[in-house]
Amino acid sequence: MxxxxxxxxxxxxxxxxxxxxxxxxxxxxxxxxxxxxxxxxxxxxxxxxxxxxxxxxxxxxxxxxxxxxxxxxxxxxxxxxxxxxxxxKSSVVYPTTLYSGVSFAFKLPTARAVEALEKQKKILEQEEKAINAGYEAKLIAMQGEMPALTQLAFDNMLEIVQVQSKFVHQAIEIMKKNNSLE
Incomplete structure (x- = not known):
């Protein structure tokens, strides 16, 4: 690349x-x-x-x-x-580390697993902010004229982060609701 x-x-x-x-x-x-x-x-x-x-x-x-x-x-x-x-070239990349962690979260106390996922949530929030800042910088550099394919790429990056954030949020809710990871 x-x-x-x-x-x-x-x-x-x-x-x-x-x-x-x-x-x-x-x-x-x-x-x-x-x-x-x-x-x-x-x-x-x-x-x-x-x-x-x-x-x-x-x-x-x-x-x-x-x-x-x-x-x-x-x-x-x-x-x-x-x-x-x-x-x-295929560029589908799954968050395999996160999936592995969620799959074996039952080996941890619920509070500790939730705490770890809360950290993941903050990382994803920072990533979303960084993408938005990059978008704004690109928009300024392009004098307000964002090419359609560049816009599509930014939209896709944001959507990927948002989907992963949703996954983390749902995992936290399931863990808190059940108060058990089994």
Missing amino acids: TRLLVLAMLGFKPMTGYDIKVMLELSDAERWGGVLIGSIYNALKKLEKDGYIEVASIESTGHRQKAIYQITEKGRAHEQELVIEALE
């Missing part, structure tokens, strides 16, 4: 590695793209080695030099292959 994001950024315009890093941080790519932002530098080296990008120019600022990269025609073709791969 890192390679795709780097190629996509360079498809907009030539950039330095730092520029790409900042753009991905601003768009919260670690959250929605599953990419570690620091990994872009390794991706840049590999993409350049493979001929997908090239150094367009070198800028000097003080004692530092910055390479400005641009995508090549080979890189544009590879970018399309990566987009197709991303669209075809």
Whole structure:
């Protein structure tokens, strides 16, 4: 996914590695793209080695030099292959750790299991806030014009978090109501 994001950024315009890093941080790519932002530098080296990008120019600022990269025609073709791969690959991910915990919660005192799920609930609330903040930042960056597919992605992320929050809430209610986990 890192390679795709780097190629996509360079498809907009030539950039330095730092520029790409900042753009991905601003768009919260670690959250929605599953990419570690620091990994872009390794991706840049590999993409350049493979001929997908090239150094367009070198800028000097003080004692530092910055390479400005641009995508090549080979890189544009590879970018399309990566987009197709991303669209075809299944991305259904279940909260397996949570399911395992709920399945074996009966081994804990009810109060302790509820306390643990309350922590999970707070984490999900923070995640929802982070998604909303990312949405607002993206909306500002896009000058109020959110592309339909980007809107769809944000809506889907929120819905996933809300469904999981509902699951946690229902599990807590069941545990409290029965006052037993058996």
